[in-house]
Amino acid sequence: MPSPEEPALFSLAGKVAVVTGAASGIGLATARRFAAAGATVVLSDINDATDEASDLGADFLAVDVSEEDSVASLVASVVEAHGRLDVMVNNAGVLLTAKGIDADSTDDVRRMIDVNLFGVLFGMRHASRAMGPGGAIVNTASMAGIVGFPGLSAYGASKWGVVGLTRHAAVELGPLGIRANCVCPTGVATPMVGSDLDHWAVRSQVLAHQHTDRLATVDDVAAAIHYLASDDASMVNGHALWVDGGLGAGMSIEMIEAAVGGSIRDGTAIIE
Numbered sequence: 001m002p003s004p005e006e007p008a009l010f011s012l013a014g015k016v017a018v019v020t021g022a023a024s025g026i027g028l029a030t031a032r033r034f035a036a037a038g039a040t041v042v043l044s045d046i047n048d049a050t051d052e053a054s055d056l057g058a059d060f061l062a063v064d065v066s067e068e069d070s071v072a073s074l075v076a077s078v079v080e081a082h083g084r085l086d087v088m089v090n091n092a093g094v095l096l097t098a099k100g101i102d103a104d105s106t107d108d109v110r111r112m113i114d115v116n117l118f119g120v121l122f123g124m125r126h127a128s129r130a131m132g133p134g135g136a137i138v139n140t141a142s143m144a145g146i147v148g149f150p151g152l153s154a155y156g157a158s159k160w161g162v163v164g165l166t167r168h169a170a171v172e173l174g175p176l177g178i179r180a181n182c183v184c185p186t187g188v189a190t191p192m193v194g195s196d197l198d199h200w201a202v203r204s205q206v207l208a209h210q211h212t213d214r215l216a217t218v219d220d221v222a223a224a225i226h227y228l229a230s231d232d233a234s235m236v237n238g239h240a241l242w243v244d245g246g247l248g249a250g251m252s253i254e255m256i257e258a259a260v261g262g263s264i265r266d267g268t269a270i271i272e
């Protein structure tokens, strides 16, 4: 519990933390941040991240989060090596198709549900069995689990499920002293979305929906995960923290002006 006399300042000292999807993007940024905050971090991914882990003085353990046995053995190995588990970040995810309800391949949709939704369920199940009071689970959902985006119905369904699972887990695990929260990032340029977000046209579309002058970065998301994982957030449970530059708050001026013509700022918007 944070105290005014001894502010915790988001310290993770003494905590053992696992981050899945830690070979890249948001997960790697989170692992770096956790290490800087004093945690003993275990990076875990389906791809090798031994070098990234050793740069942080951390361990790497392979996992396929869509396979329950693999997740169970990850958690068991962490507890065997470090004696405890305090923080579980269920962050591994895939975006395999964005063609929409009519054209998404069913195999792709199933795989996204397996990784993005079952992966989080397995992570929460096995981590919560290993955690004691004070444990913190943070899941990576998405703004596609909060609002609709053209083409992202299947990915969005998996992430909508993550938001729901997180809330239910908070209710189930809260009495055990374990918190469960999730973050909902807007678009972030990572390998998962390819170089699309670096393209000027996509950048301008994203920025027109947000209320910021820049795109979100992996470090913006890692900072939110860090907060939710820390004891400073010990009264925050079942929350979906939007890291979205205001995208979910409402329409931007640019969107309204594009729809009605003219400029709201100089009073020439055409509203009849």
Ligand SMILES: NC(=O)c1ccc[n+]([C@@H]2O[C@H](COP(=O)([O-])OP(=O)(O)OC[C@H]3O[C@@H](n4cnc5c(N)ncnc54)[C@H](O)[C@@H]3O)[C@@H](O)[C@H]2O)c1
Residues within 6 Å of the ligand: 020, 021, 022, 023, 024, 025, 026, 027, 044, 045, 046, 047, 063, 064, 065, 066, 091, 092, 093, 094, 095, 115, 140, 141, 142, 143, 184, 185, 186, 187, 188, 189, 190, 191, 192, 193
């Ligand atoms: N980049 C975005 O715009 C964005 C927006 C909202 C949410 N997210 C979510 O953020 C999380 C991290 O994605 P990212 O953007 O950093 O992408 P990324 O591709 O950089 O990282 C995802 C990591 O997950 C790993 N992974 C994939 N399948 C796995 C499996 N079955 N088991 C274990 N690891 C697996 C990958 O190897 C990769 O290292 C994902 O859950 C993603 O859905 C991303």
